[in-house]
Amino acid sequence: MARQLDYSTIREIFRRFHAADPEPKGELEHVNVYTLVVAVALSAQATDAGVNKATRALFQIADTPEKMLALGEDGLIAHIKTIGLFRNKAKNVIKLSRILVEQYGGEVPSSRAALQSLPGVGRKTANVVLNMWWRMPAQAVDTHIFRVGNRTGICPGRDVDAVERAIEDHIPAEYQLHAHHWLILHGRYTCKARKPACAACLIRDLCQYEDKTL
Structure with a gap:
C-alpha cells in the first residue's frame, strides 16, 4: 500500500483527469x-x-x-x-x-x-x-478504485470503507462528484491489475507505484 499523497499532488492529479475528460460517464446502460x-x-x-x-x-x-x-x-x-x-x-x-x-x-x-x-x-x-442519477458526491469503491487508490497513493486504505473515507477526506471538493468515475476508468483502461500501462499514464510522474512498467 502506497503512502498517502499530499493535497497539492492529488489536486494536480484530478486537474489532469478533468482536463482529459471533464464529464466522465459510467458505462452501465440504463434508461431511468x-x-x-x-x-x-x-x-x-x-x-x-x-x-x-x-x-x-x-x-x-x-x-x-x-x-x-x-x-x-x-x-x-x-x-x-x-x-x-x-x-x-x-x-x-x-x-x-x-x-x-x-x-x-x-x-x-x-x-x-x-x-x-x-x-x-x-x-x-x-x-x-x-x-x-442524483449527482451526489457519493463514492462507489469497486476493485478498480481499491487498486488505483492503494497503488498510486491517491486514496490508500486496507478495505473499501477506508478507501471511501480517504476519497472523501483527501480529494478536493470540486472533483468529488466525478472522482469515482475518473478512478474507475483509470483502473479499467490504464492502471490495469496485471499490466498497468504506465507509459501511457497521465499521472505517472505523480504516482507512488514502485513497479511502474516501461
Whole structure:
C-alpha cells in the first residue's frame, strides 16, 4: 500500500483527469433510475459490457418495477442467464421491484439507507445510484478504485470503507462528484491489475507505484 499523497499532488492529479475528460460517464446502460438500480445490482462480479449486452433487450420490455414483476423471475432469468450468479440476482431484482411497488409507489428512493434496504443493493450500488442519477458526491469503491487508490497513493486504505473515507477526506471538493468515475476508468483502461500501462499514464510522474512498467 502506497503512502498517502499530499493535497497539492492529488489536486494536480484530478486537474489532469478533468482536463482529459471533464464529464466522465459510467458505462452501465440504463434508461431511468430504476433500470440503473437493476443494472448496478446485476453488475456485481460481472463486467459492465456483459451486463449491457444482457439488459439492452430486457430494458425495452421491463423498465419499471411493475413491468419487471409482470415479466417474472423466469422471464428475467431468460434475459440475464449470461451474467454470473444470475439466479440469485433474478430473485433479488424481483424482490426489490416488489418492495418498490408496495412501499415506494413504484419510485426509487433517493436516500442511501432506503436504497441499501433493497435486496441485492449494498453500499456500493447505493452510492453509484446516488452519484449517477442524483449527482451526489457519493463514492462507489469497486476493485478498480481499491487498486488505483492503494497503488498510486491517491486514496490508500486496507478495505473499501477506508478507501471511501480517504476519497472523501483527501480529494478536493470540486472533483468529488466525478472522482469515482475518473478512478474507475483509470483502473479499467490504464492502471490495469496485471499490466498497468504506465507509459501511457497521465499521472505517472505523480504516482507512488514502485513497479511502474516501461
